[in-house]
Amino acid sequence: MPSLDSRIARWRQIGTLSISRHDFRVEGLLLSAVVALDKLLEFVKTLYIDGFTLLDISTLQAKEGFLITYHFDSINDPGRLALRVLVPTNNPVVPSLNNIFQGAEWHERESTDFFGVRFSGNPNPVPLLLPDDFDGPPPLLKSPESLAPLSALGLFGTIESAEPAFAALIDPKADQG
Amino acid sequence: MDRFNFINPFGVRYQPDTVAGDFYTNNFAKKAESNTIILNLGPQHPSTHGVLRVIVELDGEYVLRAEPVLGYLHRMHEKMGEVKTPWQFLPNMGRVDYLHPIAWNWVHVGAVERLAGITVPERAEYLRVISCELNRVASHLMWWGAFVMDLGGVTPILYAFEEREKINDILQIVSGSRLTISYFRFGGVSADADDRFLRLTAEFVPYLRQRLKMYQALVTDNIILRRRLEKVGPIGVDMCQRYGATGPVLRAAGLNRDTRRDIPYSVYPKFDFNIPTGPVDDCLGRYLVRLAEIEASLSIIEQALESLPAGPILPPKAPKPTFKLPAGESYFAVEGARGQIGLHLISDGGKTPYRVKLRAPGFSNLSLFAEAARGTLLADAIAILGSLDLVIPEVDR
Numbered sequence: 001m002p003s004l005d006s007r008i009a010r011w012r013q014i015g016t017l018s019i020s021r022h023d024f025r026v027e028g029l030l031l032s033a034v035v036a037l038d039k040l041l042e043f044v045k046t047l048y049i050d051g052f053t054l055l056d057i058s059t060l061q062a063k064e065g066f067l068i069t070y071h072f073d074s075i076n077d078p079g080r081l082a083l084r085v086l087v088p089t090n091n092p093v094v095p096s097l098n099n100i101f102q103g104a105e106w107h108e109r110e111s112t113d114f115f116g117v118r119f120s121g122n123p124n125p126v127p128l129l130l131p132d133d134f135d136g137p138p139p140l141l142k143s144p145e146s147l148a149p150l151s152a153l154g155l156f157g158t159i160e161s162a163e164p165a166f167a168a169l170i171d172p173k174a175d176q177g
Numbered sequence: 178m179d180r181f182n183f184i185n186p187f188g189v190r191y192q193p194d195t196v197a198g199d200f201y202t203n204n205f206a207k208k209a210e211s212n213t214i215i216l217n218l219g220p221q222h223p224s225t226h227g228v229l230r231v232i233v234e235l236d237g238e239y240v241l242r243a244e245p246v247l248g249y250l251h252r253m254h255e256k257m258g259e260v261k262t263p264w265q266f267l268p269n270m271g272r273v274d275y276l277h278p279i280a281w282n283w284v285h286v287g288a289v290e291r292l293a294g295i296t297v298p299e300r301a302e303y304l305r306v307i308s309c310e311l312n313r314v315a316s317h318l319m320w321w322g323a324f325v326m327d328l329g330g331v332t333p334i335l336y337a338f339e340e341r342e343k344i345n346d347i348l349q350i351v352s353g354s355r356l357t358i359s360y361f362r363f364g365g366v367s368a369d370a371d372d373r374f375l376r377l378t379a380e381f382v383p384y385l386r387q388r389l390k391m392y393q394a395l396v397t398d399n400i401i402l403r404r405r406l407e408k409v410g411p412i413g414v415d416m417c418q419r420y421g422a423t424g425p426v427l428r429a430a431g432l433n434r435d436t437r438r439d440i441p442y443s444v445y446p447k448f449d450f451n452i453p454t455g456p457v458d459d460c461l462g463r464y465l466v467r468l469a470e471i472e473a474s475l476s477i478i479e480q481a482l483e484s485l486p487a488g489p490i491l492p493p494k495a496p497k498p499t500f501k502l503p504a505g506e507s508y509f510a511v512e513g514a515r516g517q518i519g520l521h522l523i524s525d526g527g528k529t530p531y532r533v534k535l536r537a538p539g540f541s542n543l544s545l546f547a548e549a550a551r552g553t554l555l556a557d558a559i560a561i562l563g564s565l566d567l568v569i570p571e572v573d574r
Contacts, residue, residue, distance in 0.1 A: 026291050028440070028508030028519075053418045055541075058521055058534040071519075071536075075418050075432065078439035080508075103420035106247075106544045114255070124204075124244075129251040129573055132200035139256050148525040154505035155523065 004031060007081075008160060014042055017086075018162035018170060024080075027157060032069075032082035034166065041095055043083055044070070048100050051075045057107035059115045061142050063149045064169055065089050066117050070097070086150075086169075087117065096121035114140040201246045205232045213241060216555075220249045227569030231546070231562070233555065240558050243550045245543055251573040258533030263289050263363070264498040266533070271357035273535065274571035276316040279309045279348075280513035282361040287442065287509035288522040289363050292502055295495075300488040301365035302444045307378065307481045308348060308360055309511075310474040314385065315344040316514035317467050317474075320566045324464070325396055327563040328405050333396050340388060343381055350374045363500075365491035379482055382475050389471065397468065406461035410549050410561035413458050420545035423538050424516025425470065426565060429455030429462035436512035448480045460564040467566070502530060515539050515566050539565075539572040 008019055011033050022029040035043050052072040060067045070083045087094055096119040097104035108119040109128035116138040119125070127134065150156075156170045198206065198215070206215055219230035228249035234242040254273055258266050263285070270285045271278035283305060290297065297305075318341045322334030345355040351368045352360035360366055396402055417427045427434055435452045437445045453469030455462030504526035510519045516538025523532040542565045550558040 026505075026507050028510060048418075051418070054421045055423075055517070055519065056421070056534070056536045058532075060523060060532050071521075073517075075414065075427075075434075078434075101419050101421070102548065103422075103541055103544050106540065126201070126204055127248070129248040131248065139253055140259070148531060152504060152525050153523055153531060 007031060010046065011043070012161070014046070015039060016161075016163075017166040018156065019160040020157040021160055022157035029071075029080050029082055029157070032084060032155075032157065034084045034086060034170070037085055037087065037094065040083065040085055041097070041100070044097055044100050047072050047081070047083075052081065054097065054101040054103055054107070055080070057104065057111060059111045059117055059140075060153075060155075061089070061115060061140070061147065062153065063147045066092050066115060067150065067155070068094060068111065068117065092117040094119050096123075098123055114138055116141065201230075201244075202232060205234070205242075205244050208242070209234050210236075210241065212236075218559075220246075227567070229543075229562075229567060229569050229572070233550075233558065235555060238554050238556075240550050240553055240555055243547045243558065245546055247543075247573050249573065250570045252570070254535060254574045255533050258530060258535075260529060262498070262529055263502060264496075264500075267361075268357070268359045271354070271359045272570065273537070273574060274513065274515070274518075274539075274568050275356055276319055276568050277312055277514040278356070278358040279305075279312040279360060280511050280518055282359060283309060283443075283511045284509050284518045284520040286361045286363050287511065288507045288520045289502065291509055292505055292507035292522055292524060293363070293496065293500070295364045296492055297365055297443075298489045298492055299444070299486050300369075301490045303481050303485050304351070304366050304370055304490065305361065305443055306445065306448075307370075307478055307485075308351065308366075310477045310481075311344050311348060311378065311381075312358070313514045314471050314474050315341045315348075317471050318344075320467060320514070321392070321396075324563040324566075325402065327559055328402065330396070330399075330402070333392070336388070336392070336395075340385060343377075343384075347374060347377045347381065350377070362491065362495065364495040365489075369490045370485075375482065375485075378478060382479050382482075385471070385475060389468070392468070397464075403461065405560055406464060406564075407457075407459060409460045409557045410553065410564060411457075411459045412463075412545065412549055416545055416548060420548075421541040422516070422545055423541065424513070424566075425463055425466045426516065426542050426545075428453065429466045430458040431455060436510050436517050440510055442509070442511060444481075445477075447484070448477050450474075450477050450480075460560050463564045463566075501526070501528060510536075513538060515568065515571070516542060535574050537571045537574055539567050539569075540574075543567055543572055 017034040019033045053075050055071040055073050058069045065086050065088045068085050072081045108122050111117045113130045150170050214235040216233050220228040230246040232244050233240050254269055270281040273281045318337040322337030325333040349355050352358045414430045417430050431454055433452055433454050451473045453466050455466045502524040504524055506523045508521050510517050519536030521534035525531040549561050
């Protein structure tokens with residue numbers, strides 16, 4: 001596995017919205033990056049080539065929209081990385097990872113069940129864990145008043161670099177200023 | 178006779194809905210080829226270990242396509258994690274995976290301890306290791322019996338249950354329960370080990386070693402079992418990578434990965450234990466890896482018993498049920514019997530966590546079944562399903 005610094009350099013080259021370093025002992029993560037939707041698949045492809053496996057897809061609803069976190073782990077030596085995308089609450093559509101990691105299909109269907117996030121290109125977009133005739137709202141959606149802003153959730157570790165527009169969203173200090 | 182409107186000899190009207198299949202069957206049938214059979218396995222088929230349902234498309238006895246249908250045991254633990262305080266959520270964890278509840282106990286208390294910065298006394302860490310490994314042995318024994326039963330051998334599960342019963346008796350002494358155990362507390366464990374617990378555990382280790390020899394002669398070396406498993410359902414490194422498989426499935430593919438050593442937690446670095454990897458990646462490889470893991474767990478238990486320190490089992494300022502999580506995120510991963518279990522905890526500083534995400538290894542392991550079963554005999558597909566060691570409540574959460 002290339003070192004963290006070279007990984008950061010490569011990520012910068014493709015272009016991220018922000019990159020964070022994490023305390024592995026607490027957050028179980030080495031690095032995370034927030035990326036633009038149209039670049040997601042490019043990032044995922046490089047991770048596949050570097051021998052990473054997709055552990056899970058975790059969706060989180062915040063004030064700014066849905067933050068979808070893809071957790072990766074290297075198949076040969078331990079070291080978890082995360083890619084994140086932020087999609088708006090009113091039209092959450094994310095490209096499917098199914099062509100690269102087939103295991104993504106189920107994780108994506110789970111996110112659709114729980115949050116209503118849609119994944120374009122998922123080969124079998126039917127309910128996975130909820131019944132097919134479930135007609136309630138997605139169960140993990142929060143009420144607008146209980147939504148927290150992203151910057152309050154401590155998700156971004158030590159911010160290594162961030163696009164100016166995005167920094168205001170995730171950095172509590174920038175938020176106050 | 179009208180095909181869709183008749184009463185059968187028992188006086189029951191033909192029900193087009195139930196015979197033609199439900200939503201999932203119809204969805205699956207859309208891609209079917211002509212002259213094939215679509216067969217539902219489950220949700221109550223005995224070889225599906227709980228209520229898993231698999232729809233298969235068959236050409237004669239060969240599986241063309243397979244699709245697991247989940248959700249029959251879905252209980253929305255992640256929602257409960259958001260509406261309950263961490264204390265109230267504790268007993269849920271024993272119910273996620275009823276065969277290895279202690280690993281799930283661990284992943285929850287571990288994530289909370291990391292976020293809140295709670296240190297665990299050393300004796301409690303040792304007791305956690307001992308109970309978790311005993312539980313892993315019980316889980317593997319249960320898998321072993323059920324797997325051989327899937328393949329048509331009914332006797333071994335009766336042996337496995339005898340051993341498992343002894344472990345349940347031991348774990349009952351400290352935890353008070355036998356199946357959905359909730360033994361861990363934030364900062365330690367709920368009860369200290371007494372002399373009886375330590376004596377029975379110490380006696381159990383050599384006893385099971387003796388029995389494992391018999392298993393080897395009775396089952397593992399059995400020519401019928403070998404023929405059913407050898408070269409059936411190869412799952413290689415690439416497939417594991419694409420589907421996120423972990424645990425014995427990944428180790429049977431030849432990769433030496435184990436969370437207990439890779440992302441060390443608790444006092445595992447103090448013990449010297451073997452991480453078995455498979456010489457082959459077929460069903461037999463996964464079988465052999467799990468049996469070798471029983472011996473590895475016994476060795477850990479033995480070492481932990483020898484060096485068990487004295488002291489408290491909870492820190493002086495152990496959290497009370499009313500304690501509040503600080504804002505932030507934490508992640509804790511442990512090696513469960515089925516692979517890497519993970520819990521991702523995000524808190525905004527409120528009474529209950531903002532988000533709890535459970536990573537179940539069985540979910541990822543089962544997702545590769547459709548690919549692994551393609552082109553195999555139906556009977557072999559059942560062997561592959563069994564070799565994945567599924568616990569459906571964990572897959573469905």
